[in-house]
Amino acid sequence: MALPLGLLCILCFVGSVISQDMTYEEYMAQIQACPQECTCPPNFPRAIYCDNKGLKSIPKIPTNTWYLYLQNNLIEVLSADALRNATQLRWLNLNRNKITSEGVEEGVLNAMPHLVHLYMDDNLLSSVPSQLPASLEHLRVSRNRISKIPAGVFIGLDKLNLLDLQGNKLMDDAVTEVSLKGLNNLVQINLAKNQLTSMPLGLPPTMTQLFLDGNNIEKIPIGYFKGLPKVAFLRLNHNKLGSSGVPKNVFNVSSILDLQLSHNQLTEVPVIPAGLEHLLLDHNMIKSVNGSNICPVSVDTIDDSVNESVPRLRYLRLDGNEIKPPISRDIILCFRLLTSIVI
Structure with missing residues (x-):
């Protein structure tokens, strides 16, 4: 039997109030107190x-x-x-x-x-x-x-997992271990489009996403990511990184899945981990790519029937460099899961 429209409206109201844990009296008070x-x-x-x-x-x-x-x-x-x-x-x-x-x-x-x-x-x-x-x-x-992060401002914020500071005026002396103290469970920090010239120190080991695009970073300290064992998404596009400022194995971290280094000054492809899935190196100064040098495993040990032995790279972008197609055969032999390559 169909219910009268008025009764249906009442039931809808009761359902919405209950779903938000409000009594009828609280509901009416809230509606009456609504700013004009x-x-x-x-x-x-x-x-x-x-x-x-x-x-x-x-x-x-x-x-x-x-x-x-x-x-x-x-x-x-x-x-x-x-x-x-x-x-x-x-x-x-x-x-x-x-x-x-x-x-x-x-x-x-x-x-x-x-x-x-x-x-x-x-x-x-x-x-x-x-x-x-x-x-x-x-x-x-x-x-x-924003040009200042007051010392201790994050102390006690143990639930904070996302901090977006992009597009401000932060310099190296503002982003320090002292100013970031208290970010014990941070997962994502966005420091893109600031005025940093070096990698930020004091980030917690819980970090999985680090966005530093559009700064003036010229080098990465040796072993920088050893303190960030969970970092999976790393964006350093539009910086001033040259190959001399990138230590040989600095990105060879098993947790990294997505590495973006577009619009820098790299002349070589850095060493990458076997688990990396996306690599963006477009608009650098790379002249050639040697598959045997950048392959994270020995090509002779790759067994298509053993999933763990195959490097995971699926997307590779190299356009805007000084590389001319076609891509060398040893790249294909190494990265057998590649579904897209831009050159």
């Missing part, structure tokens, strides 16, 4: 949408808000008063505003003990925000004016 500048969808009662409103300040946010969207406004101050009741926030999006480091009021962030995602891309920050909550897992502050 914002939108509070009834079917998503813990979310408040204040994005693209031309706001110059944050309206007062009600209790029980979990998701707050404030991107694409003109906000200059992260106000403790406006967010006084927003202690349940899990997700805060402040991308593309005009917030300065001075505009982040003291204690405003660590008053949110459940905050997991903090997005402050495309603002006017000059420093990584301090007093961050211990619950934080993702911090995105790309494309600001």
